[in-house]
Amino acid sequence: xxxxxxxxxxxxxxxxxxMALTLEKVVTLAHDPFEMKTLDVWExxxxxxxxxxxxxxxxxxxxxxxxxxxxxAIPPSVDEAIKLLEKYIKLDKVVAIGEIGLEKGDKKEExxxxxxxxxxxxxxxxxxxxxxxxxxEEITKKILELLQTFNLKVDVVIDHCNKEIIxxxxxxxxxxxxxxxxGKLTADEALNLxxxxxxxxxxxxxxxxxxxxxxxxxxxxxxxxxMKLEGIDKExxxxxxxxxxxxxxxx
Amino acid sequence: xxxxxxxxxxxxxxxxxxMALTLEKVVTLAHDPFEMKTLDVWExxxxxxxxxxxxxxxxxxxxxxxxxxxxxAIPPSVDEAIKLLEKYIKLDKVVAIGEIGLEKGDKKEExxxxxxxxxxxxxxxxxxxxxxxxxxEEITKKILELLQTFNLKVDVVIDHCNKEIIxxxxxxxxxxxxxxxxGKLTADEALNLxxxxxxxxxxxxxxxxxxxxxxxxxxxxxxxxxMKLEGIDKExxxxxxxxxxxxxxxx
Numbered sequence: 001x002x003x004x005x006x007x008x009x010x011x012x013x014x015x016x017x018x019m020a021l022t023l024e025k026v027v028t029l030a031h032d033p034f035e036m037k038t039l040d041v042w043e044x045x046x047x048x049x050x051x052x053x054x055x056x057x058x059x060x061x062x063x064x065x066x067x068x069x070x071x072x073a074i075p076p077s078v079d080e081a082i083k084l085l086e087k088y089i090k091l092d093k094v095v096a097i098g099e100i101g102l103e104k105g106d107k108k109e110e111x112x113x114x115x116x117x118x119x120x121x122x123x124x125x126x127x128x129x130x131x132x133x134x135x136x137e138e139i140t141k142k143i144l145e146l147l148q149t150f151n152l153k154v155d156v157v158i159d160h161c162n163k164e165i166i167x168x169x170x171x172x173x174x175x176x177x178x179x180x181x182x183g184k185l186t187a188d189e190a191l192n193l194x195x196x197x198x199x200x201x202x203x204x205x206x207x208x209x210x211x212x213x214x215x216x217x218x219x220x221x222x223x224x225x226x227m228k229l230e231g232i233d234k235e236x237x238x239x240x241x242x243x244x245x246x247x248x249x250x251x
Numbered sequence: 252x253x254x255x256x257x258x259x260x261x262x263x264x265x266x267x268x269x270m271a272l273t274l275e276k277v278v279t280l281a282h283d284p285f286e287m288k289t290l291d292v293w294e295x296x297x298x299x300x301x302x303x304x305x306x307x308x309x310x311x312x313x314x315x316x317x318x319x320x321x322x323x324a325i326p327p328s329v330d331e332a333i334k335l336l337e338k339y340i341k342l343d344k345v346v347a348i349g350e351i352g353l354e355k356g357d358k359k360e361e362x363x364x365x366x367x368x369x370x371x372x373x374x375x376x377x378x379x380x381x382x383x384x385x386x387x388e389e390i391t392k393k394i395l396e397l398l399q400t401f402n403l404k405v406d407v408v409i410d411h412c413n414k415e416i417i418x419x420x421x422x423x424x425x426x427x428x429x430x431x432x433x434g435k436l437t438a439d440e441a442l443n444l445x446x447x448x449x450x451x452x453x454x455x456x457x458x459x460x461x462x463x464x465x466x467x468x469x470x471x472x473x474x475x476x477x478m479k480l481e482g483i484d485k486e487x488x489x490x491x492x493x494x495x496x497x498x499x500x501x502x
Contacts, residue, residue: 011263013465034295034302044285044292051285055463212306214264 002245003220005099005128005159005177005207007031008052013059015210015217020061022221024242027249028052029066029099029128031211032073039084042075046088053093064251065091066098066128068116071109078112082119089125095249096120098128099159105139110146117150126155126248131165133183140165144172155248157205160184166193170200175248179209180219187223191230194240201236205244253496254471256350256379256410256428256458258282259303264310266461266468271312273472275493278500279303280317280350280379282462283324290335293326297339304344315502316342317349317379319367322360329363333370340376346500347371349379350410356390361397368401377406377499382416384434391416395423406499408456411435417444421451426499430460431470438474442481445491452487456495 001023008016008028019026030049036042046067056063067088075081088094097120102109120127129147131140140158147156158169159177162185169176176197178190185193194204208219216222220241227237252274259267259279270277281300287293297318307314318339326332339345348371353360371378380398382391391409398407409420410428413436420427427448429441436444445455459470467473471492478488 009463010261012261012266012461012463015263034299037295038289038291040289041292041295044288048285210263212260212263 001241004205004245006210009048010212016061017059020059025062027064032070036073036075064093064095066096068097068100069112071103074112096126099130101130102139103132129158131160137164175203181209182214187226190223191226204240252492255456255496257461260299261463267312268310271310276313278315281319283321287324287326290326315344315346317347319348319351320363322354325363347377350381352381353390354383380409382411388415426454432460433465438477441474442477455491
């Protein structure tokens with residue numbers, strides 16, 4: 001099983017150990033722990049996220065990393081940040097650009113998002129896209145419209161999907177990330193979304209979005225258990241809990 | 252009960268909630284989450300530590316803050332950092348300078364430590380002093396020697412005490428912090444140190460040092476339970492688990 005979206009740097013070692021007991025791989029992403037006042041602050045954050053590879057290793061957790069500019073944590077110069085990103089993505093176990101996306105959807109966020117999609121497309125890295133809690137439908141529509149303007153050669157996952165947005169995401173050929181976390185989806189809601197979209201079982205991935213907020217580090221295995229109890233086909237479970245992530249992140 | 256030394260910014264909200272169920276107050280301190288490459292990076296860290304007051308508030312946890320330069324996270328200019336500290340310590344719920352101290356005990360660390368003790372003494376804030384795991388006895392000796400050179404008008408707690416250093420700490424009139432955490436003290440070891448030093452029950456405080464490493468957010472209540480089961484005098488327990496912290500931090 002693979003947890004495709006976490007922020008391990010917000011958590012104690014016990015949580016990483018619990019994940020190591022149940023998960024083959026975990027992906028941890030850049031996010032918004034503080035104001036990215038300068039480029040140095042943002043770079044320090046990238047290094048913090050990268051250091052989770054080593055910390056995970058201590059307890060047997062196989063950690064992979066996505067780096068990028070979160071819409072709630074944009075450093076002063078996006079261009080300079082992307083130049084730095086160009087160096088950092090070459091590091092071992094960095095597998096994608098993320099999480100990027102829109103939160104409020106203003107011009108500044110749009111600029112950072114567009115430039116990063118452009119960059120990811122150029123360097124051939126998959127993209128993990130954040131969608132917000134507020135105005136999710138409206139902001140996701142904007143995200144999908146922006147993505148349409150690119151001739152994308154890389155895979156994209158639209159994360160934190162719910163019933164309002166999952167259809168448009170899957171219909172347009174993107175991966176859909178299901179986040180099982182208090183305030184996002186319950187395991188039962190994720191199960192229902194999976195059952196409603198079995199035709200798209202090649203394009204659904206699971207995650208806990210473990211962060212400093214209430215989270216369930218066992219969200220992925222718990223959702224897998226729900227799928228088993230519901231009698232969902234073994235191969236479908238295998239894809240949603242593991243194979244799709246392997247295809248997407250290429251690890 | 253009061254947990255006098257934590258790093259809440261390394262932990263999920265569930266841990267803060269668990270603390271709120273068992274503790275009246277928690278003190279969270281500046282530490283070493285990343286390299287303090289620039290003064291801005293350090294300031295971002297101070298703000299992150301301060302933001303735990305609000306996050307704690309969400310789950311009913313009464314959080315107080317200590318700010319300072321950790322010996323493993325010294326920004327480029329200590330003087331500029333202390334100038335910033337002068338502004339930050341005036342903020343609501345900032346109760347002490349810390350954690351400061353020595354790790355390896357080199358000149359750079361000594362300089363940062365001395366300047367901060369000087370500063371704390373000038374502004375009248377108590378000081379929380381870190382002692383390292385390695386060469387604890389030798390480095391603590393150095394810390395105590397440095398402290399002797401000051402005409403101290405403020406209280407000092409020497410934290411992470413073990414059986415090697417607690418006597419010299421208490422004999423010289425400082426508070427002794429007992430950290431119940433894997434790799435530091437077990438609750439039983441803390442209990443024994445308390446029993447061996449009952450004459451100093453006015454000067455002993457408890458903490459969990461909850462951090463990104465293995466920690467027990469319930470370390471203080473668990474140690475209090477051990478004290479109760481051991482039949483330690485109720486007033487002594489009250490002092491060690493609460494009153495001493497109230498005297499020291501003045502909250």
